[in-house]
Amino acid sequence: MTVTRSTYIMKNFLLLNLTLVWLAIAQDVSFTASVDKNPVAQNDRFTLEFTVTTSGANARNFKTPDLSKFLVLSGPNQSTSMQIINGAISSSQTFSYILQPREQGKFIIGSATIEVGGNQYKSNPIELTVTKPSQQRSQPQAQQSDQDIDVGDNLFLRAIVDRTRVYQGEQITVTYKLYTRVRIVNYGINKLPAMTGFWGEDLEVPQQMSLPNEVVNGKQYQVAVLKKTALFPTQSGTLEIQPMELTCQVQVQQRRRSGDIFDQFFNDPFFGMTQTANVGVKSQPVKITVLPLPQTNVPNSFQGAVGRFNLRSEVNKRTAKTNEPITLKATISGTGNVKILEAPKLQLPSDFEQYDPKISESIDRTKGTINGSKTFEWLIVPRYPGEKKIPPFEFTYFDVVQRRYVTLRTNEFNVLVEQGSAEAPQLASGLSKEDVKLLNQDIRFIKTSPGTFTRVDDELVDTTAAIVLTVIPLAAFIGLLVYRQKELSAMSDVVSFRSRRAMKIASKRLQHAKLLLTKNNTEEFYAEVSRALWQYVSDKLAIDRAELSIDNVTQKLRERNISEELTTKIKECLESCEFARFAPGSSSKQEKNKMYDMASSIIVAAERELAQ
Known part of the structure; x- marks a missing residue:
């Protein structure tokens, strides 16, 4: 009886704890909307912000409400920030718009939606009053200048690399650390570093940011790791990693500037009079010396791999029948840029039919270096029986430790091929496929049919047929010249040429995205869908790649008289796709299928409206 009662109490205790934990997690998510002024004059601008705050969970799939009653001057502008309050760390994302009312009256800005931890959250609606245009725009109130705030060396950003002299293709790990001796309440990334001449792979950093202490020049700082990236130089010479720029909101003590004795007394830190100020920090550029790979004694099998790797191969069967497929698998594993590894070159016997390999990869980005494996699976089909050898x-x-080229070699495989049920062409005894080709050069087979005979004095072709056979090739040649001239004229008009090919290129990219979806490669899937959408609107609307932005795309669509509904869908799809690429977190297969279907339908609808 005692055991049963104790078990009952324990179960209820655990259930209560789980309920409290669930409630605590649910309360850790907030999604709010706000404006910087209300009411607002019709000719005045205002800022609309949507802010989601979480404690470790990832937010994605942000959808903005209907803003058709306002002129969108800028947005959505996205910023990510961190707050440290009493030692508790939380992260937030803000989506902001700069808007201007189109007309007077009272308007309701509806709720935006966002997904956090598999649940959907809605922001609060805002009732906005728009008054008649003001005669003169009100002057902005004087704000305290952030330039007067000098934190000295109490706050700085460093880009730390594990090495500054490497070979081309060798990994460099760059870590961005924020050092602080002041209280940071928020921060936002203004500019990510440009890394021209490098292939970059972001390494995983803990979502729950810790703040260990480090001593620099005799001073103790709290340190936060903001970003860690693995870089692989793609060219030799002196390359530069550009700075990363942040804006930090810090709390500093506010001092009174009068000569009053009481003001001097209250300037004492004991009274905690502080102000919040924006302080910009920027890392220093880092120069990397990249050595070229040795150009002497380069093996023929070298295809650009740098690092340290292993090679393993296998076949799924050693006995097979003719026309029966055999799987030959090769796996390359190790440390280095696994993504660029290419398939080894096979030299199979000529009586084997070989198909393009199926490629799969597994990459680990959690250990500070890029590790992983890449597997190539060839389907080979023997056509003739006998004892066959699959050569190594x-x-x-290039081994960066030994500083030399290393060649790995697989074993030779012996495969016994038996005659299968399907009839395959038989070879003469003791002859190979090459022997048959050689015999065909000097021995003709005996014909069993004499063929057709004609009289020597008969005309082979009558006059009418001769004229027709002469005119048709000439007309075809002239038609080909005319067609070729039209093609050259069309290709010289770059804008029209890009516009005509936009649909075809977008379809190919979406097909590749569908393949990545079946492989469950989330990051590359979203990247490929994003590239398909951006390239389509760039080609179709004749927007230069350097000027591509959601605002420019929206403006061009409206200039082309595209429906407001389709314009909004294109804008939302681009925003959702970009958010899914760069916001950490996982997406369900249903969400990825939904994104693929949305992108496909949008491109088809845009093609139909733009053609009108």
């Missing part, structure tokens, strides 16, 4: 193949990489 080679893979060469």
Whole structure:
């Protein structure tokens, strides 16, 4: 009886704890909307912000409400920030718009939606009053200048690399650390570093940011790791990693500037009179010396791999029948830029039919270096019976530790091929496929049919047929010249040429995205869908790549008289896709299918309206 009662109490205790934990997690998510002024004059601008705050959970799929009653001057502008309050760390994302009312009256700005931890959250609606245009725009109130705030060396950002002299293709790890001796209540990334001449892979950093202490020049700082990236130089020479720029909101003590003795007394830190100020910080550029790979004694099997790798191969069967497929698998694993590894070159016997390999990869980004494996699976089909040998193949990489080329070689495989049920062409005894080709050069087979005979004095072709056979090729040649001239004229008009090819290129990219979706490669899937949408609107609307932005795309669509509904859908799809690429977190298969279907339908609808 005692045991049963104790078990009952324990179960209820655990249930209560789980309920409290669930309530605590639910309360950790807030999604709010706000404006910087209300009411607002019709000819005045105002800022609309949507802010989601979480404690460790990832937010995605932000959808803005209907803003058709306002002129969108800028947005959505996205910023990510961190807050540290009493040692508790939380992260927030803000989506902001700069708007101007189109007409007077009272308007309701509806709720935006966002997903956090699989649940959908809605922001609060805002009732906005728009008054008649003001005669003169009100002058902005004087604000305290942030330039007067000098934190000295109490706050700075560093870009730390693990090495500054590497070979081309060798990994460099750059870590961005924020050092602080002041209280930071918020921060936002203004500019990500440009890394020209490098292939970059972001490494995973803990979502729950810790603040360990480090001593620099005799001073103790709290340190936060903001970003960590693995870089692989793609060219030799001196390359530069550009700075990263942040804006930090810090709390500093506010001092009174009068000579009053009481003001001097209350300037004492004991009374905690503080103000919040924006302080910009920027890392220093980092120069990397990249050595070229040795150009002497380069093996033929070298295809650009740099690092340290292993090679393993296998076949799924050693006995097969003719016309029966055999799987030959090669796996390259190790440390280095796994994504760029290429398939080894096979030299199979000519009586084997070979298909393009199926490629799969597994990459680990959690250990500070890029590790992983890449697997190539060839389907080979023997066409003739006998004892066959699959010769070894080679893979060469440049070993950064030994500073030399290393060639790995697989074993030779013996495969016994038996006659299958399907009839395959038989070879003469003791002859190979190459022997048959050689015999065909000097021995003709005996014909069993004499063929058709004609009289020597008969005309082979009558006059009418001769004229027709002469005119048709000439007309075809002239038509080909005319068609070729039209093609050259069309290609010289770059804008029209890009516009005509936009649909075809977008369809190919979406097909590749569908393949990535089946492989559950979330990051590359969203990247490929994003590239398909951006390239389509760039080609179709004749927007230069350097000027591509959601605002420019929206403006061009409206200039082309595209419906407001389709314009909004294109805008939302671009925003959702960009958010899914860069906001950390996982997406369900249903969400990815929904994104793929949305992108496909939008491109078809845009093509139909733009063609009108």
